[in-house]
Amino acid sequence: MLLSLYIDGASPLHRCPAGGKLTLLACTGIGIFLVSDPAWLAALLVVCLGLIGVARLPPGVVVRAVLPFAVLIGVFFGLHALLSSLETAIVIALRFGVMVLLGLLLAMTTRLSALVAALETGLAPLRLVGVRPERAGLVLSMTIRFIPLVAATYRDIAAAQKARGLERNVLALMVPMLVKLLRRADAVGDALTARGLDD
Amino acid sequence: MSTKDLVLVALFAALIAVLGIFPAITIPVLLVPITAQTLGVMLAGSLLGATRGGLAVLVFLILVAVGLPLLAGGRGGLGVFGGPSAGFLIAWPVAAFVIGWLTERAWTRYGLVTALGINLFGGIVLIYVPGIVWLAAGGLGFGQATALSSAFVPGDVLKAVLASLVSVTLRRYRQHPIAEKRAKA
Numbered sequence: 001m002l003l004s005l006y007i008d009g010a011s012p013l014h015r016c017p018a019g020g021k022l023t024l025l026a027c028t029g030i031g032i033f034l035v036s037d038p039a040w041l042a043a044l045l046v047v048c049l050g051l052i053g054v055a056r057l058p059p060g061v062v063v064r065a066v067l068p069f070a071v072l073i074g075v076f077f078g079l080h081a082l083l084s085s086l087e088t089a090i091v092i093a094l095r096f097g098v099m100v101l102l103g104l105l106l107a108m109t110t111r112l113s114a115l116v117a118a119l120e121t122g123l124a125p126l127r128l129v130g131v132r133p134e135r136a137g138l139v140l141s142m143t144i145r146f147i148p149l150v151a152a153t154y155r156d157i158a159a160a161q162k163a164r165g166l167e168r169n170v171l172a173l174m175v176p177m178l179v180k181l182l183r184r185a186d187a188v189g190d191a192l193t194a195r196g197l198d199d
Numbered sequence: 200m201s202t203k204d205l206v207l208v209a210l211f212a213a214l215i216a217v218l219g220i221f222p223a224i225t226i227p228v229l230l231v232p233i234t235a236q237t238l239g240v241m242l243a244g245s246l247l248g249a250t251r252g253g254l255a256v257l258v259f260l261i262l263v264a265v266g267l268p269l270l271a272g273g274r275g276g277l278g279v280f281g282g283p284s285a286g287f288l289i290a291w292p293v294a295a296f297v298i299g300w301l302t303e304r305a306w307t308r309y310g311l312v313t314a315l316g317i318n319l320f321g322g323i324v325l326i327y328v329p330g331i332v333w334l335a336a337g338g339l340g341f342g343q344a345t346a347l348s349s350a351f352v353p354g355d356v357l358k359a360v361l362a363s364l365v366s367v368t369l370r371r372y373r374q375h376p377i378a379e380k381r382a383k384a
Contacts, residue, residue, distance in 0.1 A: 029277045068273045084338045103276020107266025146213035189203030
């Protein structure tokens with residue numbers, strides 16, 4: 001199961017610190033709602049496409065990653081063109097397109113571990129309200145590790161219930177699945193405590 | 200939060216991600232794909248309670264925001280929080296928190312009817328209201344936004360029924376996180 005979209009490379013974008021890229025993305029995400037001139041948004045979209053070139057990302061991979069959004073953008077564009085105005089439709093489609101491309105740029109040029117580390121640093125101010133950033137970082141990395149694990153549990157239980165002829169019974173799938181997860185939480189919690197990560 | 204609580208939060212965040220692998224049905228006329236992920240949101244609240252349930256959904260959304268393709272259909276990135284379904288997404292952690300809070304309050308008399316009421320309120324009312332407001336604010340107008348969103352209600356009612364059946368079944372489980380929390384308090 002492929003989680004990370006990271007594509008190895010040595011472009012300037014790959015070498016930028018993850019924290020900087022993350023901050024820039026967040027600022028653009030907020031700032032873009034202040035821009036409603038289609039010309040500026042189109043220029044921004046061109047810049048994003050240029051950055052994809054700078055990062056030397058294989059076009060095929062980028063297109064495949066954009067596809068799940070393309071339908072959504074297209075439908076939303078059509079709807080707005082019909083119900084409000086063509087200009088609103090263009091502005092909304094461009095905004096969404098820019099954010100999707102920037103998000104992909106970040107994910108494809110940054111290692112997952114670097115992202116989690118940057119998030120941990122970013123969460124440091126939360127120390128003031130009693131959140132320990134290193135524990136938040138631990139939760140994020142554990143989640144990334146658990147996703148393939150939970151998926152495997154799901155497949156195992158689905159196969160077992162299919163053998164019993166229960167493949168259409170969602171309850172027979174979810175209940176053992178959750179019991180397994182809760183038991184695993186005990187085991188992992190004990191293992192972490194044993195390694196000195198206690199409360 | 201104990202270390203085990205952190206593990207529970209991570210496990211349920213992962214569960215929500217895995218539920219996104221269930222085949223998502225994107226109906227062309229609709230903007231928001233139908234997924235089993237809201238089932239995960241309801242289960243996180245019903246099983247972990249308010250704080251841990253809300254945090255599990257929040258952790259999931261943070262990972263989506265930094266670009267992991269975890270939303271059904273392989274979507275991710277900060278873009279989804281500016282997209283048409285952003286209102287629904289932002290409502291998820293609140294819904295999980297409220298479902299958890301109500302479940303903890305109702306624990307001693309938690310049965311199918313209570314569970315169903317809680318999950319329908321948290322999983323549908325609390326998610327659809329912000330979702331529709333956001334869609335409407337995007338320029339669609341309330342009438343159209345409501346009409347579009349209502350196509351998802353039958354699926355979500357089904358998920359609320361499932362979440363309630365599951366959490367009532369697990370109510371007496373010795374290691375139920377809410378039961379453990381109550382035993383400790």
